[in-house]
Amino acid sequence: MFKDQSLDTFLDRLASADPTPGGGSAAAVMGAMGAALVGMVASLTVGKPRYRAVEAEMHALQAKAAELRQRLLAAIEADVAAFDRVMAAYRLPKDDPNRGEAIQAALKGATDVPLACARLCVEVIGLCHEAAEKGNPNVLSDAGVGVLAAHAALKSCAINVTVNLNAIRDPAFVAERRGELEALLDGRDREVEQLYNHILAKL
Numbered sequence: 112m113f114k115d116q117s118l119d120t121f122l123d124r125l126a127s128a129d130p131t132p133g134g135g136s137a138a139a140v141m142g143a144m145g146a147a148l149v150g151m152v153a154s155l156t157v158g159k160p161r162y163r164a165v166e167a168e169m170h171a172l173q174a175k176a177a178e179l180r181q182r183l184l185a186a187i188e189a190d191v192a193a194f195d196r197v198m199a200a201y202r203l204p205k206d207d208p209n210r211g212e213a214i215q216a217a218l219k220g221a222t223d224v225p226l227a228c229a230r231l232c233v234e235v236i237g238l239c240h241e242a243a244e245k246g247n248p249n250v251l252s253d254a255g256v257g258v259l260a261a262h263a264a265l266k267s268c269a270i271n272v273t274v275n276l277n278a279i280r281d282p283a284f285v286a287e288r289r290g291e292l293e294a295l296l297d298g299r300d301r302e303v304e305q306l307y308n309h310i311l312a313k314l
């Protein structure tokens with residue numbers, strides 16, 4: 112399991128010529144890192160008398176961040192499985208009558224994994240706002256790193272969804288997924304840029 116490997120081993124495998132883990136798994140790692148940074152802000156806020164007013168919210172934030180981190184960590188593995196299936200389908204003999212269908216089915220799976228990951232990243236970005244606004248100000252910069260990581264993850268998921276959709280021949284599937292992706296991305300650059308600038312100004 113990739114998630115149980117050391118960071119060093121994971122990065123070696125990412126850098127290798129093996130197709131997986133690929134950019135899809137890297138996106139999930141970035142998202143998980145964003146969630147972990149929200150967790151850090153919440154952990155450094157709870158239990159301190161100075162932040163008693165936000166104690167309950169910070170506990171909830173901590174729990175939500177932990178859950179999202181767990182789900183994004185699972186997406187590392189899910190993306191490996193989904194993209195391995197794509198590679199395996201492409202490697203079927205060219206004259207195999209099932210090859211085309213196998214590729215299409217695999218591409219759909221390899222689209223839905225990063226799309227699900229994108230949804231989680233949008234949630235992490237939402238949590239970063241709360242961490243920045245109500246968390247311990249000593250770690251405001253960490254909330255900033257978290258939102259940038261989650262945003263990089265979201266946009267990376269969008270790249271993988273898009274590249275796969277471009278090879279899918281089912282117009283209804285493509286339109287539906289593209290629509291959801293656009294909704295997830297809508298206004299996000301501006302939102303993150305604003306939070307980033309707000310954080311920078313308060314450091």
Ligand SMILES: Nc1nc(=O)c2c([nH]1)NC[C@@H]1CN(c3ccc(C(=O)N[C@@H](CCC(=O)O)C(=O)O)cc3)C=[N+]21
Pocket residue numbers: 128129130131132133134135136190193194198221222224225271272274275
């Ligand atoms: N959910 C998802 N996750 C991904 O990680 C993902 C994705 N979708 N969609 C597409 C991109 C691109 N990507 C590649 C990785 C390795 C090769 C690769 O190893 N190519 C070899 C050929 C390999 C072979 O044919 O055996 C080469 O170019 O020489 C290609 C493409 C992963 N992506």
